[in-house]
Amino acid sequence: MTVQPPAGSHASPLGEQTSLAASARRVYGLILRYWYVIRSSWPRTAELIYWPLVQMLMWGFLQSYLAQTASFAAKAAGLFIGAVLLWDILVRSQLGFAVAFLEEIWSRNLGHLMMSPLRPAELVAALIAVSLIKLLVAMVPVALLAYFFFGFNVLGLGIAFAAFFANLVIMSWSLGLVSTGVVLRWGLGAESFAWLVVFVFLPLCCVYYPVATLPGWLQPVALALPPTYVFEGLRGVVLEGAFVGHLMVKSFVLNLVYFAAGCAVFAYFLQSARVNGTLVQMGE
Amino acid sequence: MQKMMPASDGALPPPVDVRELRKVYRDIAAVDGVSFALERGAITALLGGNGAGKTTTISMLMGLVVPTSGVARVLGVDMARERHKVLHRMNFESPYVDVPMRLTVRQNLEVFGRLYGVRDLKGRIAYAADDFRLTDLLDRPYGKLSAGQKTRVSLAKALLNDPELLLLDEPTASLDPDTADWVRTKLELYCRGRGATVVLASHNMAEVERLADRVLMLEKGRMIADETPEELIKRFGRANLEEVFLAIARRDADGAKDAGGAS
Numbered sequence: 001m002t003v004q005p006p007a008g009s010h011a012s013p014l015g016e017q018t019s020l021a022a023s024a025r026r027v028y029g030l031i032l033r034y035w036y037v038i039r040s041s042w043p044r045t046a047e048l049i050y051w052p053l054v055q056m057l058m059w060g061f062l063q064s065y066l067a068q069t070a071s072f073a074a075k076a077a078g079l080f081i082g083a084v085l086l087w088d089i090l091v092r093s094q095l096g097f098a099v100a101f102l103e104e105i106w107s108r109n110l111g112h113l114m115m116s117p118l119r120p121a122e123l124v125a126a127l128i129a130v131s132l133i134k135l136l137v138a139m140v141p142v143a144l145l146a147y148f149f150f151g152f153n154v155l156g157l158g159i160a161f162a163a164f165f166a167n168l169v170i171m172s173w174s175l176g177l178v179s180t181g182v183v184l185r186w187g188l189g190a191e192s193f194a195w196l197v198v199f200v201f202l203p204l205c206c207v208y209y210p211v212a213t214l215p216g217w218l219q220p221v222a223l224a225l226p227p228t229y230v231f232e233g234l235r236g237v238v239l240e241g242a243f244v245g246h247l248m249v250k251s252f253v254l255n256l257v258y259f260a261a262g263c264a265v266f267a268y269f270l271q272s273a274r275v276n277g278t279l280v281q282m283g284e
Numbered sequence: 285m286q287k288m289m290p291a292s293d294g295a296l297p298p299p300v301d302v303r304e305l306r307k308v309y310r311d312i313a314a315v316d317g318v319s320f321a322l323e324r325g326a327i328t329a330l331l332g333g334n335g336a337g338k339t340t341t342i343s344m345l346m347g348l349v350v351p352t353s354g355v356a357r358v359l360g361v362d363m364a365r366e367r368h369k370v371l372h373r374m375n376f377e378s379p380y381v382d383v384p385m386r387l388t389v390r391q392n393l394e395v396f397g398r399l400y401g402v403r404d405l406k407g408r409i410a411y412a413a414d415d416f417r418l419t420d421l422l423d424r425p426y427g428k429l430s431a432g433q434k435t436r437v438s439l440a441k442a443l444l445n446d447p448e449l450l451l452l453d454e455p456t457a458s459l460d461p462d463t464a465d466w467v468r469t470k471l472e473l474y475c476r477g478r479g480a481t482v483v484l485a486s487h488n489m490a491e492v493e494r495l496a497d498r499v500l501m502l503e504k505g506r507m508i509a510d511e512t513p514e515e516l517i518k519r520f521g522r523a524n525l526e527e528v529f530l531a532i533a534r535r536d537a538d539g540a541k542d543a544g545g546a547s
Contacts, residue, residue: 013445017372032395111348114348
């Protein structure tokens with residue numbers, strides 16, 4: 001059977017292009033593209049979960065051991081596990097954002113995307129959505145493991161967890177914007193930057209120790225980073241049972257600055273890639 | 285269909301209007317003062333040896349590369365500044381740019397259909413699949429297709445939005461003669477039937493002779509010929525476009541040898 005051209009095929013097959021709905025349709029189209037990739041390969045899904053699970057097991061058992069031998073650790077049950085969970089939210093969300101973009105270069109599809117009507121802001125929106133999807137895929141099993149193996153209920157943190165989560169993912173998107181901007185400008189030679197940039201924040205954001213542990217000259221650096229307030233906040237909740245709201249407000253304000261800077265850096269490097277011709281050499 | 289922006293005298297602007305286009309990378313001019321305007325519905329071949337400036341020119345027409353100076357207007361729009369106003373009315377195909385390998389043919393067409401805002405997407409995909417003999421391949425991953433099948437998918441993607449302007453970069457490279465002929469016929473039918481404007485970069489001179497209404501030849505970033513294939517062949521006194529191309533390329537090589545001998 002021969003398929004007939006859609007009715008009115010001499011008219012344009014295209015719908016409206018400039019409205020918010022058209023923009024949402026393009027973002028949804030790109031989210032579908034990443035969702036199909038996640039769905040098509042169980043090893044990829046397993047890879048998303050693997051490392052957070054290993055981390056959780058290691059820190060969970062360490063915390064259990066310390067709880068038997070040290071009075072502080074016994075008192076601070078959940079401190080390490082909570083920190084690992086929150087740290088993984090930052091790492092997985094940033095990698096989810098950056099790796100989704102790297103997929104376009106690995107599959108030599110970036111030219112098609114950049115040539116399509118997709119706007120840069122829509123590309124960023126789709127990457128943000130995909131980072132959230134990947135984060136859920138990775139973190140739900142880990143949170144369940146923390147609860148059933150080590151008795152740590154992350155949702156038991158209540159409103160504090162929502163504030164921690166929001167501040168960490170916004171920071172991860174800022175890092176994602178900068179790292180993908182760098183890859184846009186310098187190509188796959190800068191790929192390792194996208195993988196590694198987040199880890200510089202592990203010592204600086206005081207994930208496992210208070211800010212006071214850092215030397216005096218480094219403390220202002222730590223306090224200029226939004227995640228530092230999240231981990232300080234976690235210690236407040238776990239050790240003292242107090243949620244310090246103003247720490248989250250500081251983190252959020254800093255996050256707004258970092259996100260705006262991330263958008264500016266991404267836009268600058270995208271334009272720079274168009275000037276330097278690197279956009280058409282991606283993957284080569 | 286979105287209306288073309290009329291020129292000040294009421295006539296439609298040329299679909300492609302390039303003025304004194306220049307792109308310099310460090311101190312090398314990849315494109316050096318190229319000017320041309322294309323007629324609506326014409327197939328224009330962009331020829332030249334490796335490094336002549338074809339890809340850079342096409343990249344500037346797509347707005348992926350910003351000119352150092354000059355302007356590339358496509359469908360009435362300066363592509364360096366306002367490319368998103370017209371990107372839905374054009375499309376692009378190249379064997380050197382893939383669609384995602386892990387996605388099936390159907391998923392790829394669905395994703396690009398949404399990016400381009402195609403209405404009645406299911407019907408459009410069914411039509412494209414039938415038109416490009418892809419119906420049996422719709423649920424296979426793109427990465428597992430042969431070169432010829434991949435080209436058919438890429439073409440289906442390129443025509444999904446019924447583009448007014450089609451940019452083709454060596455569309456039949458690495459295809460067997462039968463598949464290449466099928467692709468040429470398909471392109472010819474689409475362009476003549478739709479009245480679409482086509483820019484074709486190719487190293488296959490027989491293909492250019494068959495498809496092109498006009499030839500723009502680049503050498504070291506400069507335009508050295510702008511005429512019909514027949515006029516070009518006649519001017520060089522050769523039997524076909526392949527011989528013209530070789531004559532131009534070897535003229536340079538001979539010139540280089542002469543220069544070397546003189547020194």
